[in-house]
Amino acid sequence: xxxxxxxxxxxxxxxxxxxxxxxxxxxxxxxxxxxxxxxxxxxxxxxxxxxxxxxxxxxxxxxxxxxxxxxxxxxxxxxxxxxxxxxxxxxxxxxxxxxxxxxxxxxxxxxxxxxxxxxxxxxxxxxxxxxxxxxxxxxxxxxxxxxxxxxxxxxxxxxxxxxxxxxxxxxxxxxxxxxxxxxxxxxxxxxxxxxxxxxxxxxxxxxxxxxxxxxxxxxxxxxxxxxxxxxxxxxxxxxxxxxxxxxxxxxxxxxxxxxxxxxxxxxxxxxxxxxxxxxxxxxxxxxxxxxxxxxxxxxxxxxxxxxxxxxxxxxxx
Numbered sequence: 511x512x513x514x515x516x517x518x519x520x521x522x523x524x525x526x527x528x529x530x531x532x533x534x535x536x537x538x539x540x541x542x543x544x545x546x547x548x549x550x551x552x553x554x555x556x557x558x559x560x561x562x563x564x565x566x567x568x569x570x571x572x573x574x575x576x577x578x579x580x581x582x583x584x585x586x587x588x589x590x591x592x593x594x595x596x597x598x599x600x601x602x603x604x605x606x607x608x609x610x611x612x613x614x615x616x617x618x619x620x621x622x623x624x625x626x627x628x629x630x631x632x633x634x635x636x637x638x639x640x641x642x643x644x645x646x647x648x649x650x651x652x653x654x655x656x657x658x659x660x661x662x663x664x665x666x667x668x669x670x671x672x673x674x675x676x677x678x679x680x681x682x683x684x685x686x687x688x689x690x691x692x693x694x695x696x697x698x699x700x701x702x703x704x705x706x707x708x709x710x711x712x713x714x715x716x717x718x719x720x721x722x723x724x725x726x727x728x729x730x731x732x733x734x735x736x737x738x739x740x741x742x743x744x745x746x747x748x749x750x751x752x753x754x755x756x757x758x759x760x761x762x763x764x765x766x767x768x769x770x771x772x773x774x775x776x777x778x779x780x781x782x783x784x785x786x787x788x789x790x791x792x793x794x795x796x797x798x799x800x801x802x803x804x805x806x807x808x809x810x811x812x813x814x815x816x817x818x819x820x821x822x823x824x825x826x827x
Contacts, residue, residue, distance in 0.1 A: 513586060513613030513644040515674040515701035519552030520735045521588065523707070523727030525774055526561045526574055528787045534570060536577060538783045543581035545782050549732035550739075552723070553586035554578065555615060555646075555677075557602075559653060560727055560770045563590055565789040571602055576609045586612035588646055594619070596638035603639040614639065615677060617648040618656040625662050629669065636670045644672055646725075650679040650707065660689040664699045671700065677725050679707035684719050691720040709764045710734055714753040717741035728760060729776035732816060755813040759806045771795045772803055779807075779819045 524546070527538030546554050556578045557563040557571055566574065575589045589606040591614045593599040603614045616635050622628045632647070639645070647666060651657045658666075667673045680686050683706075693699035705725035706716040710733075713724050717738060724734045733756050740749035763772040771793050774786035788794070795803070811817040 511586065511612060513588065513646070513674055513703075515703050517553070517586070517675055517703040517705070518722035520550070520723050520731060520738050521553035521555050521586070521705055521725040522546045522551045522731040522734075523558045523560060523725060524554050524556045524578065525727065525770065525777070525783070526557070526563070526566070526789075527783050528562075528785065528789050530785050530787045532787070532789045534566075534574060535784055538785075539574070539577050540581045541782050542777075543578060543583070543585065545780075546731060547583050547585055550735040551585060551731055553588060553612065554582055555588040555590065555725055557590035558615065558727070559590075559617070559648075559650070560773070561590060562770075562789055562792070563592075565792075568598060568601065572605050575602065575606045575611065579606070579610045588613050588615050590615045590617070590648075591639070592617040592619075592648070596635065599635065600638045600640075603643055607643055613644040613646060613674070615646040615648055617650065617654055618658070620655045622656045625659070625665075628656065628658060628662055629665050632666050632670060632673075636672060641670075641672050644674045646675040646677050647673050648677045648679070650677070652679070652681055660686055660693065663690065664693050667700055667702055673702075675703040675705060677707055678704050678716070678721065681708055681712070683708075684712065684715055687716060687719040687721055709769060710737075710753075710756075710760050711764055713737055714741075714750050717749070718746075727773055728756075728763065729773045729780075730756060730759075730814075730816060733814070752814070755810060759803075759810055762803065762806055767793060768795075768799070771799075775800065775803060776807070776819075 527535035579587045591599045591603045706721045707726040710728040723738045763769045777783045778786045807817045
């Protein structure tokens with residue numbers, strides 16, 4: 511099923527699993543896909559910024575996308591196709607859609623500065639991949655250094671009806687969500703799904719501002735699922751209580767250059783990845799950092815049973 515502006519819920523951002531020697535770990539891809547489905551995710555996004563896509567050649571990227579699509583079952587799969595040139599973007603987008611992807615995600619290249627440059631780029635990107643391919647606009651100025659105002663986002667969506675979702679990762683960004691929803695109320699913006707990222711750091715209030723859900727890679731996507739559902743059910747205090755319990759680990763995972771290492775370390779402890787390895791060049795957690803993460807997990811386990819990872823490991827043995 512193709513992605514539409516009605517998409518909502520939790521779309522996990524999947525890390526790309528590697529063996530210690532740098533080979534792609536197909537078995538861990540299968541476990542990730544199964545895990546995301548079991549915990550209630552509505553979809554999964556692969557080859558995102560933290561999916562280490564630039565470390566893959568074109569054949570590997572296509573293989574990873576196809577493997578996730580095959581393993582995802584009923585989950586909608588979005589494939590990140592951002593690339594320096596449109597030829598590579600077109601190839602991966604068409605191959606992914608032919609394999610059954612729900613849509614693709616496109617981020618602006620860092621050199622874009624003016625509003626005209628930004629809107630022109632996305633018009634050309636849509637021409638490259640085809641107007642029949644539904645796509646997600648990634649708005650992540652902290653990493654990509656491209657600032658898109660609500661008016662620019664409105665223009666992109668208006669000019670390109672195949673843009674059905676915004677991956678909102680501006681920071682601070684709560685007012686941007688309110689502004690975009692205001693555009694929709696006055697009829698100047700078409701229906702648009704808004705899923706939020708930033709590791710879930712602001713998910714509690716993003717939901718209250720009108721987000722449709724989360725699209726991020728926090729190492730407990732099951733928590734994201736629960737917060738989204740509680741928020742939509744109007745159970746504000748329960749949503750905030752659960753979110754607050756996870757906030758120290760979310761904050762730790764948010765460190766630039768460290769977040770993916772933390773995420774893969776915890777997912778390995780959860781028995782989903784076979785290794786926390788990143789493909790070189792890549793970082794690894796120091797012994798001190800691992801101890802700090804373990805301490806945060808032990809504190810989290812006081813309020814969320816899912817963080818009892820040592821207990822789970824012992825039970826599995």
